[in-house]
Amino acid sequence: MSFRGRLAIALVTLVLVAQAVSWLAVNQTLDENAWREANERLSAGRLVVEKQLQQRSQQLEQSARLLAADFGFRGAVATGDRATIGSMAVNHGARIGSDRFWILDLEGQVSFSMAGGDDELGRDFAKLLQDADANGATSRFTTIDGAPLQVVLVPVMAPQLSGWAVLGFTLDEALARQLRELTGLDVSIVPVGGSDVGSSASSSLPLTCFAALLDQGMPDPSRGIIRHSLDEHQFLTLRNDLAEVALLLHLDRDGVLENVYQLRAELAVIAALTLAGSLFIALLMTRTVTRPLQQLVAAAKRIGRGDYSQPVPVERDDEVGSLALTLEQMRSGIAERERTIAHQAFHDALTGLPNRSKAQQELRRHLQHASEAGHSLALLLVDLDRFKEINDSLGHEVGDQVLIQTAKRLGERFDEENQVARFGGDEFLLMLPRTRIRQAQQAADELVSMLAEPLAAADMQMLLDVSIGIAIYPEHGKDPAALLARADIALYDAKSQHRRWSCYEPGRDAGQRDKLTLANDLRGALGRNELLLHFQPKLDLHRGAVSHAEALLRWEHPTRGFISPDLFIPLAEQTGRIRELTRWVLVTAVRQIAQWQEGGHHVGAAVNLSALDLMDDGLPELVQQLLSQHQIDPPLLVLEVTESAVMRDADYGMAMLHRLRSLGVKLAIDDYGTGYSSLSYLKQLPVHEIKIDKSFVMNLTSDSDDAVIVRSTVELGHNMGLKVVAEGVENDAALELLRRFGCDYAQGYWISRPLPAAAMTQWLQEQQPKPEAVHA
Amino acid sequence: MVDGAGKPVAEAVVSLHPLDAPAPDRDTQLHNIEQQGLRFVPHVSVIGVGDQVNFPNQDPVRHHIYSFSKPRPLEIKLYSGLPASPLDFPSPGVVVLGCNIHDWMLGFILVLDTPWWSLTDGGGIAAQSAAPPGRYRVQVWHSRQPATAPPQTREVVLPLAADEVFTLQLAPPPDLDPPALGMGG
Numbered sequence: 004m005s006f007r008g009r010l011a012i013a014l015v016t017l018v019l020v021a022q023a024v025s026w027l028a029v030n031q032t033l034d035e036n037a038w039r040e041a042n043e044r045l046s047a048g049r050l051v052v053e054k055q056l057q058q059r060s061q062q063l064e065q066s067a068r069l070l071a072a073d074f075g076f077r078g079a080v081a082t083g084d085r086a087t088i089g090s091m092a093v094n095h096g097a098r099i100g101s102d103r104f105w106i107l108d109l110e111g112q113v114s115f116s117m118a119g120g121d122d123e124l125g126r127d128f129a130k131l132l133q134d135a136d137a138n139g140a141t142s143r144f145t146t147i148d149g150a151p152l153q154v155v156l157v158p159v160m161a162p163q164l165s166g167w168a169v170l171g172f173t174l175d176e177a178l179a180r181q182l183r184e185l186t187g188l189d190v191s192i193v194p195v196g197g198s199d200v201g202s203s204a205s206s207s208l209p210l211t212c213f214a215a216l217l218d219q220g221m222p223d224p225s226r227g228i229i230r231h232s233l234d235e236h237q238f239l240t241l242r243n244d245l246a247e248v249a250l251l252l253h254l255d256r257d258g259v260l261e262n263v264y265q266l267r268a269e270l271a272v273i274a275a276l277t278l279a280g281s282l283f284i285a286l287l288m289t290r291t292v293t294r295p296l297q298q299l300v301a302a303a304k305r306i307g308r309g310d311y312s313q314p315v316p317v318e319r320d321d322e323v324g325s326l327a328l329t330l331e332q333m334r335s336g337i338a339e340r341e342r343t344i345a346h347q348a349f350h351d352a353l354t355g356l357p358n359r360s361k362a363q364q365e366l367r368r369h370l371q372h373a374s375e376a377g378h379s380l381a382l383l384l385v386d387l388d389r390f391k392e393i394n395d396s397l398g399h400e401v402g403d404q405v406l407i408q409t410a411k412r413l414g415e416r417f418d419e420e421n422q423v424a425r426f427g428g429d430e431f432l433l434m435l436p437r438t439r440i441r442q443a444q445q446a447a448d449e450l451v452s453m454l455a456e457p458l459a460a461a462d463m464q465m466l467l468d469v470s471i472g473i474a475i476y477p478e479h480g481k482d483p484a485a486l487l488a489r490a491d492i493a494l495y496d497a498k499s500q501h502r503r504w505s506c507y508e509p510g511r512d513a514g515q516r517d518k519l520t521l522a523n524d525l526r527g528a529l530g531r532n533e534l535l536l537h538f539q540p541k542l543d544l545h546r547g548a549v550s551h552a553e554a555l556l557r558w559e560h561p562t563r564g565f566i567s568p569d570l571f572i573p574l575a576e577q578t579g580r581i582r583e584l585t586r587w588v589l590v591t592a593v594r595q596i597a598q599w600q601e602g603g604h605h606v607g608a609a610v611n612l613s614a615l616d617l618m619d620d621g622l623p624e625l626v627q628q629l630l631s632q633h634q635i636d637p638p639l640l641v642l643e644v645t646e647s648a649v650m651r652d653a654d655y656g657m658a659m660l661h662r663l664r665s666l667g668v669k670l671a672i673d674d675y676g677t678g679y680s681s682l683s684y685l686k687q688l689p690v691h692e693i694k695i696d697k698s699f700v701m702n703l704t705s706d707s708d709d710a711v712i713v714r715s716t717v718e719l720g721h722n723m724g725l726k727v728v729a730e731g732v733e734n735d736a737a738l739e740l741l742r743r744f745g746c747d748y749a750q751g752y753w754i755s756r757p758l759p760a761a762a763m764t765q766w767l768q769e770q771q772p773k774p775e776a777v778h779a
Numbered sequence: 780m781v782d783g784a785g786k787p788v789a790e791a792v793v794s795l796h797p798l799d800a801p802a803p804d805r806d807t808q809l810h811n812i813e814q815q816g817l818r819f820v821p822h823v824s825v826i827g828v829g830d831q832v833n834f835p836n837q838d839p840v841r842h843h844i845y846s847f848s849k850p851r852p853l854e855i856k857l858y859s860g861l862p863a864s865p866l867d868f869p870s871p872g873v874v875v876l877g878c879n880i881h882d883w884m885l886g887f888i889l890v891l892d893t894p895w896w897s898l899t900d901g902g903g904i905a906a907q908s909a910a911p912p913g914r915y916r917v918q919v920w921h922s923r924q925p926a927t928a929p930p931q932t933r934e935v936v937l938p939l940a941a942d943e944v945f946t947l948q949l950a951p952p953p954d955l956d957p958p959a960l961g962m963g964g
């Protein structure tokens with residue numbers, strides 16, 4: 004049984020017992036009251052009856068005395084005038100209600116009886132005479148011929164005692180009724196000790212009850228009030244003996260108890276109401292007592308199910324309250340631990356941001372919301388540029404600092420709704436609900452400028468560049484995977500196009516797929532001889548002769564034709580195929596130098612090295628081997644690297660440059676001006692020349708800013724002992740300007756577009772006779 | 780004359796009634812029974828047959844004297860002073876007098892047909908010397924003897940050889956005092 008049930012039963016039992024006890028007590032009091040009332044009524048009735056009979060007795064005596072004092076009566080008695088006596092007795096008896104009348108002679112013998120008859124004469128009233136007082140009078144309850152009678156005896160003086168007059172009242176039913184009128188009690192008058200009581204007794208009781216009483220016999224007078232049943236009626240009877248007459252006073256028990264019954268019925272109603280009320284209160288109490296427990300049970304079950312979110316209600320000060328408090332502390336403790344665990348599972352330990360899996364989870368949630376509400380959702384994939392370089396050159400601690408600071412900035416900029424997650428090593432994902440393309444682009448701009456603020460990490464001020472790929476739901480995809488893939492594509496576009504951010508362009512997926520097939524095709528391109536080198540001459544402005552030609556890799560795809568190096572070189576870098584390609588280019592270029600030498604052209608070749616090539620440990624050995632194999636003068640081979648390629652792993656890259664330089668080959672910094680290397684850093688690089696990026700050179704004649712840059716770069720390079728190469732020379736004016744600036748070499752369409760090896764050889768032969776033209 | 784306890788009884792009337800010859804004639808006499816102090820005075824009167832009795836009322840109140848006795852029932856209603864005429868008593872016997880107004884008033888008139896009677900003295904002795912010798916009926920009467928009991932009689936021959944002794948059963952003396960006087964006394 005439940006605690007509540009037991010409690011309810013205990014309370015209800017208590018209430019029932021209390022009710023029963025009070026019921027019994029009240030009942031007993033009622034019974035006592037009823038008994039006492041009966042007693043009082045009977046006793047009072049007896050007094051009334053006695054008084055009444057006494058009154059009658061006095062009345063009778065007075066009447067008798069009056070009669071006895073009557074002169075005529077006295078004369079009649081004294082002279083034995085029976086006729087006169089008779090007439091007077093009738094007259095007198097009628098007046099006072101006396102129905103029996105006798106005259107006794109001096110001997111005590113009846114000398115006259117109103118009833119007449121000879122048997123009356125000579126009747127002995129000796130007993131009555133014995134009781135006569137000093138005045139010769141007496142009254143008595145007696146029986147005459149078995150009939151109960153109240154008699155009065157008075158002497159008749161004429162003037163001496165001449166006889167006695169005896170007056171009698173019959174104690175009959177009329178009297179009993181009269182007494183009942185007075186007392187409210189039934190009265191029975193029964194002669195004592197008579198043989199045939201029934202005929203002479205009388206009563207106000209109903210006949211059947213009276214008959215039952217006579218059948219039962221007279222109650223013992225010493226027993227006081229008795230209870231008995233007369234013809235199925237309950238009576239309380241008090242017997243009172245008056246000489247030879249027994250007076251019985253009967254109280255109808257039902258009559259007395261009527262009030263009690265009524266009271267009892269009222270009490271029963273009250274008790275029932277009280278009981279119902281008590282039960283209700285008891286149930287309420289058990290409810291209030293057990294409800295907190297049930298709440299605790301519910302709370303404990305919730306915790307058991309692993310739902311720690313709802314606090315345990317603690318509303319009380321008692322034991323239940325402290326239990327609830329303990330449970331609540333347990334719950335909050337578990338909830339806290341669970342939150343921590345969940346947090347660790349779903350958050351990045353370093354930045355505290357949601358991790359990748361959490362981000363994907365959140366993305367699903369955001370998408371769900373967006374699709375339900377019909378909103379848009381912008382995905383911004385933020386990538387830190389050159390983070391690997393920072394990590395490699397400045398250490399992981401600085402890298403971590405950069406990540407933490409970046410995360411902090413992002414977190415401060417975007418509120419909870421716009422969620423930020425760390426999606427990869429140096430990738431952050433932003434989910435901006437209700438954001439369309441334009442707003443996303445604005446956000447990207449904001450992000451770029453915000454993150455471009457100098458960053459303090461490890462006591463250094465750092466400048467950070469980011470690339471951002473943007474994809475919008477629902478325009479760019481409906482499911483998380485597609486959206487993420489497209490944000491990634493956009494990011495790739497941004498990086499490859501050197502833009503800060505890029506929005507996904509529909510259809511780019513196809514290009515991406517192209518890239519994949521292209522990457523696959525690239526794998527067999529070398530074997531199928533689809534790759535070849537074009538050469539673009541580099542003019543020595545001082546000598547007016549071509550000193551080198553930059554070897555540029557070309558891919559003749561069997562079905563798609565010419566593939567731009569901008570397209571497949573990054574592919575090769577991404578797929579790790581670049582080393583293979585670079586080695587092939589080196590081999591081919593060096594062989595070409597050798598061929599040119601055989602043809603009488605002292606022209607070198609420049610080969611581009613990627614960042615991955617700088618990490619190719621076997622590269623210096625290969626170069627050494629090729630140079631010696633073809634007996635090539637090392638300075639004829641120029642190796643070009645970009646600043647970023649070196650910075651990819653600065654230490655390693657630097658070491659590699661030193662090893663290559665020690666071979667005697669020339670080293671050049673390619674695309675100078677697009678990177679961010681400080682000059683002091685550049686100074687440390689063991690290179691011989693820098694190649695100014697063609698973007699500066701192409702507008703050289705139209706943009707004075709670019710001219711300043713080019714000029715100062717030339718001067719700077721010269722100051723540092725470097726040769727300066729200008730790429731992208733597309734007109735004569737530019738060439739002239741470069742010459743004026745003192746630039747050492749020039750390269751561009753104005754001199755020659757990149758040509759296949761044979762054409763290049765041809766071009767070299769054509770150039771030899773007209774060096775003047777070049778000078779002009 | 781003694782009572783039940785053997786004590787001498789005074790004021791008993793002892794009369795001699797000749798058995799062999801009629802009683803001698805005599806002159807009628809007039810007696811007075813006064814009502815004085817709400818009493819009959821004298822309480823007991825002995826008169827001869829044919830005598831007359833006057834009932835003068837000496838009291839300031841009226842009386843209503845009566846007798847239901849057979850020898851001479853009488854009734855004199857509410858009078859004061861002397862009644863119109865005296866009453867005669869032609870028959871022998873005891874006449875008990877009462878007053879209808881004052882119940883305690885009691886008087887006796889003993890009417891005798893003989894002149895020879897006497898009252899016992901304090902020693903209970905009555906003597907008679909006037910009657911000639913002969914046979915007599917001796918009658919003894921006392922006012923306190925029970926009404927139901929007739930006077931005792933006895934035959935004697937005069938002169939007596941010895942004293943005759945009578946024993947009487949007597950009621951206690953009646954209270955003849957008027958209640959008011961009695962209360963006053």
Ligand SMILES: [Cu+2]
Pocket residue numbers: 841842843844878879880881884
């Ligand atoms: Cu009088």
